[in-house]
Amino acid sequence: MKKNAFVAVPAVLTEIIVETPTIKTFVLKPAEPIPFRAGQFVQLEVPGLGEAPFTPSSSPFETDRMEITILKTGLVTNKLHELEPGVTLGIRGPFGKGYPIKKLADQTVLVIGGGVGLAPLRSLLYHIEGEPDCCGSVSIKYGSRNPDELCFRRMHEGWSGRQGWDFTPTIDRFAPGWEGHVGLVTTLLDDLDLDLENTYAVSCGPEVMLRFVTWKLLDVGFEPDRIYLSMNRNMSCGMGICGRCNVGPYYLCKDGPDMCYADIKDIPYALG
Ligand SMILES: Cc1cc2nc3c(=O)[nH]c(=O)nc-3n(C[C@H](O)[C@H](O)[C@H](O)COP(=O)(O)OP(=O)(O)OC[C@H]3O[C@@H](n4cnc5c(N)ncnc54)[C@H](O)[C@@H]3O)c2cc1C
Structure with missing residues (x-):
């Protein structure tokens, strides 16, 4: 049944x-x-x-x-x-559909998280750890308000130490004792040393962060079809019935929540 x-x-x-x-x-x-x-x-x-x-x-x-x-x-x-x-x-x-794992074959995955937005991305990182051949290298950029709010701290060292992976955290404003990068997560995207034609960016965080991350990625040369965003809007039924999460012709609960920017870029207010 x-x-x-x-x-x-x-x-x-x-x-x-x-x-x-x-x-x-x-x-x-x-x-x-x-x-x-x-x-x-x-x-x-x-x-x-x-x-x-x-x-x-x-x-x-x-x-x-x-x-x-x-x-x-x-x-x-x-x-x-x-x-x-x-x-x-x-x-x-x-x-929902989940991350576009099949597209990641032989590709670099640029993972961009903000705050608790690193949580959904962690399940992608677990997938890649369990099936390393599903993609090429992994570059993780993670921003939080302050050092106390960095999520999964116990895992950071393991991620940066993994072959073919790098992990860079940043905090919004300087805090005593912090020796890492300071600035919004978008500032980590200024000097990417990546082959953009063979890289997919997947991003999850507050809506305002997603907007600025997308603009920055376009600015540094990403094509819209290489940018994926977790659009975690209010949703209820989860099956495209109640209509709480419509964006243009899409139901984010059914067609997302991870949407390709190329599919939503011409929809008014798609990014809030
Ligand atoms: C697909 C999806 C995946 C998510 N994954 C996570 C996750 O892994 N971890 C996590 O902490 N949160 C996640 N969220 C956000 C989470 O659903 C909301 O924080 C939660 O619904 C708030 O419920 P509440 O009853 O505590 O807050 P409410 O009392 O309903 O609202 C409190 C405040 O949060 C705002 N809010 C409510 N729902 C959302 C929402 N969906 N997005 C943004 N703001 C909202 C309200 O407008 C209000 O300002 C996800 C959301 C979606 C749609």
């Missing part, structure tokens, strides 16, 4: 990892395996309160557990941040 996509699979919250003062990773064990592709999203339900969309930050090769990394921002996310392990939540999905 076909699964009812409106019914959530129960999932026990087994662990909570504090990433930053405002971001936690929730480790969930669903009652049945939930296969997903990197970049697809799920609706996470807090029983009795509501649900919200999140893209798993864990490896798509693990289907019997799922990690979701969440910034505290409002009704559902505040409640999630108050929870303790042991409670049962619900997961609907996965929805």
Whole structure:
């Protein structure tokens, strides 16, 4: 029998990892395996309160557990941040298309994250780690407001040390003790030493960041069809029915959330 996509699979919250003062990773064990592709999203339900969309930050090769990394921002996310392990939540999905993995063969992948936007991208990085031949080299540029808000700090060294990978973090404004780059994540895109004709850029972060990242990428010579953006707008049903996430002819929940800039560039206000 076909699964009812409106019914959530129960999932026990087994662990909570504090990433930053405002971001936690929730480790969930669903009652049945939930296969997903990197970049697809799920609706996470807090029983009795509501649900919200999140893209798993864990490896798509693990289907019997799922990690979701969440910034505290409002009704559902505040409640999630108050929870303790042991409670049962619900997961609907996965929805959307996920990252264009097939296009990445032999290509350099330029990963650009801002704040909690590194969470969906981490599942892409896990995919590449698990299937190294799916692409060429990987260059990660990651920006956060301040050093305390850098997400997944425990993984940064491993990413920079991997053969064919580089990882550069930046913070918005100088902070005592910080010896790395200072400036918005777009400033890391000024001197890219990449063959742009063989590079795909994938970016996730706040809408304003996506806009400026896109302009910068175009400025330095990227073609629109080599830029992918996670358009994490408000979405509800996840199946292109409710119409909450329309952008021109697209439903971001069904056709995205990762959209190729070439497909949306002529749609008024597509980037907010
Ligand atoms: C496909 C997709 C994947 C996402 N993945 C992640 C993720 O991995 N980690 C994560 O922390 N967040 C992610 N988000 C954002 C997350 O869905 C929102 O932060 C969440 O819905 C807020 O719910 P709330 O009830 O806590 O906030 P609300 O009380 O509903 O709103 C609080 C504030 O957040 C704003 N807001 C609500 N929903 C969104 C949204 N979708 N995008 C931007 N602002 C919003 C509201 O306008 C309001 O200002 C994703 C969103 C989408 C659409």
